[in-house]
Amino acid sequence: MVKLDTIISLAKRRGFVFQSSEIYGGLNGCWDYGPLGVELLLNIKEAWWKAMTYRDDVEGVDASILMHPRTWEASGHVTQFSDPMIDNKTSKARHRADNLIEDFIDKLKKKNKTDKAAQIEARLAECREPVDFYNIIMDFEIPDPVSGTMDWTEVRNFNLMFKTFVGPVEDSSAVVYLRPESAQGIFVNFKNVLDTSRQKVPFGIAQIGKAFRNEINTKNFLFRTREFEQMEMQFFIKPGSEKDWFDYWKEQRWNWYIALGMKPEKLKWKIHDKLAHYANYAVDIEFEFPFGWGEIEGIHSRTNFDLSAHQEFSGKKMEYVDNVNNERYVPYVIETSGGVSRSFMAFLCNAFDEETVTDDNGKSEVRTVMRFSPKLAPVTVAVFPLVNKDGMPEKAHEIYKDLQRNFKTQYDTSGAIGRRYRRQDEIGTPFCVTIDGQTLEDGTVTVRERDSMKQERIPAQNLNVYLFDKMNQ
Numbered sequence: 080m081v082k083l084d085t086i087i088s089l090a091k092r093r094g095f096v097f098q099s100s101e102i103y104g105g106l107n108g109c110w111d112y113g114p115l116g117v118e119l120l121l122n123i124k125e126a127w128w129k130a131m132t133y134r135d136d137v138e139g140v141d142a143s144i145l146m147h148p149r150t151w152e153a154s155g156h157v158t159q160f161s162d163p164m165i166d167n168k169t170s171k172a173r174h175r176a177d178n179l180i181e182d183f184i185d186k187l188k189k190k191n192k193t194d195k196a197a198q199i200e201a202r203l204a205e206c207r208e209p210v211d212f213y214n215i216i217m218d219f220e221i222p223d224p225v226s227g228t229m230d231w232t233e234v235r236n237f238n239l240m241f242k243t244f245v246g247p248v249e250d251s252s253a254v255v256y257l258r259p260e261s262a263q264g265i266f267v268n269f270k271n272v273l274d275t276s277r278q279k280v281p282f283g284i285a286q287i288g289k290a291f292r293n294e295i296n297t298k299n300f301l302f303r304t305r306e307f308e309q310m311e312m313q314f315f316i317k318p319g320s321e322k323d324w325f326d327y328w329k330e331q332r333w334n335w336y337i338a339l340g341m342k343p344e345k346l347k348w349k350i351h352d353k354l355a356h357y358a359n360y361a362v363d364i365e366f367e368f369p370f371g372w373g374e375i376e377g378i379h380s381r382t383n384f385d386l387s388a389h390q391e392f393s394g395k396k397m398e399y400v401d402n403v404n405n406e407r408y409v410p411y412v413i414e415t416s417g418g419v420s421r422s423f424m425a426f427l428c429n430a431f432d433e434e435t436v437t438d439d440n441g442k443s444e445v446r447t448v449m450r451f452s453p454k455l456a457p458v459t460v461a462v463f464p465l466v467n468k469d470g471m472p473e474k475a476h477e478i479y480k481d482l483q484r485n486f487k488t489q490y491d492t493s494g495a496i497g498r499r500y501r502r503q504d505e506i507g508t509p510f511c512v513t514i515d516g517q518t519l520e521d522g523t524v525t526v527r528e529r530d531s532m533k534q535e536r537i538p539a540q541n542l543n544v545y546l547f548d549k550m551n552q
C-alpha cells in the first residue's frame with residue numbers, strides 16, 4: 080500500500096496538486112491543481128460527462144453556485160446540514176464529535192480491546208442529538224488527542240454551509256449560501272429541462288460543479304476539503320420503479336470506475352444501515368485509500384423528497400404528466416453523486432506503482448510508474464529525438480506539433496532516453512515516441528508503451544490513428 084505522504088509529495092513535485100495560496104502559508108481544506116493535475120481533473124470530468132450524458136435519456140445543466148436561500152430551507156440543509164462539534168478548552172482544538180469517537184474506537188481495536196470498542200460502536204449507532212455524543216465522550220473518558228485532557232465543552236451542532244451576502248447590505252435578508260451540493264441546482268431546474276428537452280420520465284439530469292462545506296476537520300489531502308467538485312446525476316422515475324433503477328445505476332457507476340482502470344479489489348460497496356428519513360435504498364462505492372476505506376460516490380434512492388419539498392416551498396408544481404397512461408405524479412429520484420476531487424485522489428493512489436526494471440546492460444533500478452488509463456493520463460504522448468543532431472530534433476518537433484493538435488503532448492530532448500522514459504513514467508504518460516536515424520530514412524518511429532515497456536515501429540504518418548485506437552480500447 081502506497082503511503083499518503085508519497086502521493087502528496089509526488090503530486091507536488093510533478094505539478095499535480097499544490098496547497099492553496101501556499102506563499103501565504105496555505106489555506107486549510109483548499110488545494111490548487113497544477114499543470115498535470117488540471118489535465119487529470121478534466122479527463123475525469125470528461126469521462127464522466129461522456130458516460131453519463133452521451134446517451135438518450137440524460138441531459139446536462141450547469142446551475143449557478145449561489146441559489147435562492149429558500150432552496151436550502153426546502154432541501155433541509157438550513158436546519159439539518161450540520162455536524163456535531165466539540166472543543167477542548169485546554170488545547171482549543173475543535174473536533175467532530177463522531178470522528179473523535181471513531182478514532183478512539185480504532186485505537187481500542189488496535190490494542191485488541193474489542194469488547195469496549197463494540198460497546199462504544201453500539202452507542203454511536205444510536206446517537207441522534209449532540210448530547211448523545213457528549214455522553215459517550217464522558218462515559219468512556221475519551222480524551223483530547225492534542226492535550227490529553229477531558230476539558231471538554233458541550234457538543235453543539237455546527238451548520239456546514241458557508242454564508243455570504245448578495246448586494247451591498249450585509250443583513251439577514253441578503254444572506255445566501257455557497258451551495259453545499261450541486262444536486263439542488265438540478266432539482267430546481269427539473270421543470271425547465273422537462274419542458275425544453277422533450278424528455279419523458281424516466282430521464283436524468285447531470286451536472287458537474289463546485290460545492291462548498293465548512294468542514295470542521297479537513298483531513299487526508301483531497302479527501303475532505305472545504306471546496307470541492309461534484310459530478311451528480313438525478314434520474315427521475317415513476318414511483319414504484321426505484322429498485323430496478325437503483326440496481327441499474329449501481330452497476331453503471333461501478334463499471335465506470337473499472338473501465339477507467341480502477342482495480343476491483345480496491346473498491347467495495349458500503350450499504351447504509353442508517354437511511355435518511357426520505358431514502359429507501361442507499362449505497363456508497365468505497366475506495367481503499369492509504370488511510371483506509373473511504374466513500375468516493377453515493378448512489379441513493381431519494382423518493383420524491385426533494386421535488387415535493389421544492390413544490391411546497393416554491394408553490395410551483397413539480398408533477399410529471401404522463402399523457403400516454405393518463406397519470407400524474409411527482410417523480411421519484413435515483414441519485415448518483417461522486418466527488419471529482421475524491422475520485423482524482425483515488426485514481427492517483429490506484430495508479431501508483433514501483434517496480435524494479437533491468438536495462439540492456441543488466442543494470443537494475445526502481446521505476447515509479449503511474450499506471451493511469453490512457454483516457455485519464457494527463458499527458459497522452461511524449462516525443463523524443465534520440466540525439467540532438469543529424470536532423471532528428473527538427474523531425475521530432477514536426478511530429479510533436481502534429482500530435483499536439485489532437486493529444487496532450489510533451490517534447491523532451493534532455494538526458495538519455497532512459498531518463499526521459501522515467502520522467503514520463505512518473506507522470507503516467509502511456510506512450511513515448513522516439514525519432515531516430517531510421518526515421519529520417521523510412522519515416523518510421525518507435526512507440527514505447529508505458530506498462531509493458533514494449534516498443535513497436537510504425538510509420539510516423541499513422542501515429543494519430545494509432546493513438547486514437549489505443550485510447551479507445
Ligand code: GAP
Pocket residue numbers: 259260261262292294301302303304305306307309311374375376377414416417418419420421422
Ligand atoms: N447530493 C448528495 C451528496 O452531496 P454526499 O455524500 O454528501 O452526497 C457526495 O457527497 C460525494 O461528494 C461524496 O461521495 C464525495 O465524493 C464528495 N464529497 C462530499 N464531501 C466532500 C468533501 N468535504 N471533500 C471532498 N469531497 C467531498
